[in-house]
Amino acid sequence: MAHSMRINLKIWRQAGPDAPGRFETYAVEEANPHMSFLELLDVLNEQLIKEGKEPVEFDHDCREGICGSCGLVVNGVAHGPQKRTAVCQLHMRHYGDGDTIVVEPWRATAFPLIRDLVVDRSAFDRIMAAGGYVSVSTGNAPDANAVLISKVDAELAMDYASCIGCGASVAACPNASASLFTAAKVAQFAHLPQGHPERRRRVRSMVETMEAEGFGDCSNHAECEAVCPKGISISAIATMRREYMKAVLSGSD
Amino acid sequence: MLTKLYHSPVGKKVVTGITGIALTLFVLVHMTGNLAFFADETGEAYNRYSHFLTHQLGLLFYAIEIVLLLIFLLHLSIGVNIWLGKRRARPRPYDTYRTAGGPSRQTVSSRSMVLTGVIVLAFTVWHLVSFKYGTYYDSPPYDGVGVIRDIALLVRERFATPLYGIGYPAVMLLLAVHLRHGVWSAFQSLGAVRPAATPAVYGAGTLVGIAIGIGFLVLPLAIFFQFV
Numbered sequence: 001m002a003h004s005m006r007i008n009l010k011i012w013r014q015a016g017p018d019a020p021g022r023f024e025t026y027a028v029e030e031a032n033p034h035m036s037f038l039e040l041l042d043v044l045n046e047q048l049i050k051e052g053k054e055p056v057e058f059d060h061d062c063r064e065g066i067c068g069s070c071g072l073v074v075n076g077v078a079h080g081p082q083k084r085t086a087v088c089q090l091h092m093r094h095y096g097d098g099d100t101i102v103v104e105p106w107r108a109t110a111f112p113l114i115r116d117l118v119v120d121r122s123a124f125d126r127i128m129a130a131g132g133y134v135s136v137s138t139g140n141a142p143d144a145n146a147v148l149i150s151k152v153d154a155e156l157a158m159d160y161a162s163c164i165g166c167g168a169s170v171a172a173c174p175n176a177s178a179s180l181f182t183a184a185k186v187a188q189f190a191h192l193p194q195g196h197p198e199r200r201r202r203v204r205s206m207v208e209t210m211e212a213e214g215f216g217d218c219s220n221h222a223e224c225e226a227v228c229p230k231g232i233s234i235s236a237i238a239t240m241r242r243e244y245m246k247a248v249l250s251g252s253d
Numbered sequence: 254m255l256t257k258l259y260h261s262p263v264g265k266k267v268v269t270g271i272t273g274i275a276l277t278l279f280v281l282v283h284m285t286g287n288l289a290f291f292a293d294e295t296g297e298a299y300n301r302y303s304h305f306l307t308h309q310l311g312l313l314f315y316a317i318e319i320v321l322l323l324i325f326l327l328h329l330s331i332g333v334n335i336w337l338g339k340r341r342a343r344p345r346p347y348d349t350y351r352t353a354g355g356p357s358r359q360t361v362s363s364r365s366m367v368l369t370g371v372i373v374l375a376f377t378v379w380h381l382v383s384f385k386y387g388t389y390y391d392s393p394p395y396d397g398v399g400v401i402r403d404i405a406l407l408v409r410e411r412f413a414t415p416l417y418g419i420g421y422p423a424v425m426l427l428l429a430v431h432l433r434h435g436v437w438s439a440f441q442s443l444g445a446v447r448p449a450a451t452p453a454v455y456g457a458g459t460l461v462g463i464a465i466g467i468g469f470l471v472l473p474l475a476i477f478f479q480f481v
Contacts, residue, residue, distance in 0.1 A: 012348075023348065076349035083355060102349040109342050172353065174364065175335065176342035179262070211262050216342030217335040218266060219363060220438040226357035233356075234441070235448045242444035244263040248254065 005097035007031040007040060011056055012104045013116055021113070023102075033093035037080060038063060038070060040092055057116040065089040065229060068164030071171065072117055073104040078168035078227040086166060086229040106171035110178065110214040121167050123213040124181060128165075130209035131202035132185040134194045153191040160188035162230040169224035175216030180224035182210045183240035184232050190243050200247035207244055265331050270442030272328040273435050277461065279321060280428070284468035291472075291481065296405025300392050304401040329374055336367040358455065362434035369431040376424040383411055409476055418477030422470045429466030433459045 007028045014021030028044050035043070038060050045055035061069035065086045072087045074080035080090040095101065103117065111119040161184075169180035186203050189195025195202070218237060225234045258264030286306075292298035306314060352359040362369075384407060392403035411417045436458025440446045446454050475481045 073347060073350075076347060076351040077353045081353075083353070104347055104349070107343050107345055107347055109344065174359065175339035177262075207261060207263055214342060215262075216339045217262050219335060219339075219366065220266075220434070220441045221357065221359040221363045223352060223357045223359045226353040226355045226359075233448050235446070238441055238444040238446055240444075241263050241266065241442065244261070245267060245444070248258060248261075248264070251254070 004030045004032050005092070005095070007092070007095060008098070008100040009040075009044060010100060010102045011117070013056070014113055015054075016115060017112055031092055033091065035092045036063065036088055037072070037074065037090040037092065038088050057114075057118045059118050060088060063088040066164060068166040071106055071166045071168055073106065073171055075102050078106070078172040079166075079229055083226075084229055084231045086164070086168075089229075106167050108167075108170050108176040108215065110176065111167060111170065119167070121165070123215070124165050124167065124178070126213060127178065127182055127206055127209045128185065131198065131204075131206040132189075133198075134189060134192075135197045147193050149193060157188045157191040160184045160191070160232060160236050163188075163228075163232055164230060166229060168227045168229065170215060172223045172227040173216065173218075174221055174223065175219055177218045177224075178210050178213070178215040179218040179237050179240070180228065180232060180234065182206050183234075183236035186243055187236040187239040190239055199243070200250065203240060203243040204247050207240070259331070265335060266442035268327055269331045269335075270439035272324045272331075273439040273442075275324050276328060277432065277436060277439075277465075279324075280465055280469075281461075284465055287469065287472050290405060290408065291475075294481075295393075296403070296409070297392075297395060299405040299408070300401055300403055301395065301398065303404045304398055308401075325374065325377070329370065332367055332370055358434070358437070360434065362430050363438070366431060366434060369427045373424060373428050373431060376421075380421075383417070384408070387411070408472075412473040412476035415477075418473055421473045425466050425469040428469070429462040432462030432465060436461050 009026045009028065010023050011026065012021055013024045026044055026048075028040060028047065030043065031040055038058070041056060041058055048055045058072065059069045061067045063070070065088055068086070070086055070088045071079065074087060074090065079085060079087045081094060082090050105113055105117045106119045106121075108119075110123040111121055113119050163181060163184040165181060167181070170176055170178050173179075186206060189202060190199065220234075222234050225232065259268060286302055289302045290296065290299045310317075384404065387407055388410075390403040390406045392401050392406075394400050412421070437446070437451075437455040438458075440454050440458075441451075
């Protein structure tokens, strides 16, 4: 039988992109250890609505840790203290009765704040549009085994493809760099034969877009890998650097 | 193409990595050279080594100096540029922030690269003024080269003062702190580290940092505490 516990929340509230923001403190008396962190916020919002106050805005969708919609900085760590989970899969059993939890939005120039804990991550979409795709031939579907690929490359490409674009890497990076996100896609396609036709143009274009969107530079802190809900390795960033140097030094498209 | 590299997020890291490795090799050679001080009682080996560098290498010596200066300036300007960029990329810091640990390599070393780097650079200038452009003492006449600069005497004199005797080792510790993140980071920046090799490369970088720190420490401490 789950006992209920009191959780104090110190949450960033901001009415709009240009409105001044501030921390507000709330108490949820009837939290229970089985709740997810987002369910705790749901309970808080029910409470606020009953009191006639504005509920706290936050992004969420699948609540199964795979869609990449949610993302909060919980006590200073993107997605909270549990490794390899999005904040929707963080459960209140990690906290004790009377704990105070600080909740902040992703903070980065490239992720402008919309309201409360919701930020605009469309900069990621523009990085993707710059090269995060492969050429697809029209016509009949090709034979499944027509393109050969080694098991190791297939597995590595899958590891990199598991990025859900949540933005935690940017949020946790001391420099607000989007290197892990950009590199995951570059590295995924670098390991796949299908990625080769646009290989050089892709890496140049995605890196340039990443810079133009106002993300910071990488300092190899590797904090991104530590908070990534999918545990994507910074070896992706090493791969992106090799790919980029090859593309720039070859001078070709 | 070079200016493009200098401004690109990846190019910056590659240039910082290459210049960083070059500077690390330079301090390793410098540190090893310093140990010539312990070769004999009189400082003759040390003076001869210094004379060899400044008078017997010819144009190569000036070429090395110019290249080193360029490397220093590139490494510094990109480092400061990255540091300034991080403020633009996140003008409002978190109220609460901490590292998630685990695969993260975020440490005091990695967070203070600009600070330790700038201190080491400022020290380098002071160091050049004190020694390279410092008092010129004549050595006793040596076989083959005659009277040359007695740099060993100047070193002995400087390191006997508390400012140098303590200030120099302190800066060398900061250099070790810088290299703990720097060496590993350089290889990662060049895309040369595989995940399985990361702990080994990081460990080796830390060891190089400590070795350089200790190598530079023994001379001033030995002089300051009058062991030599």
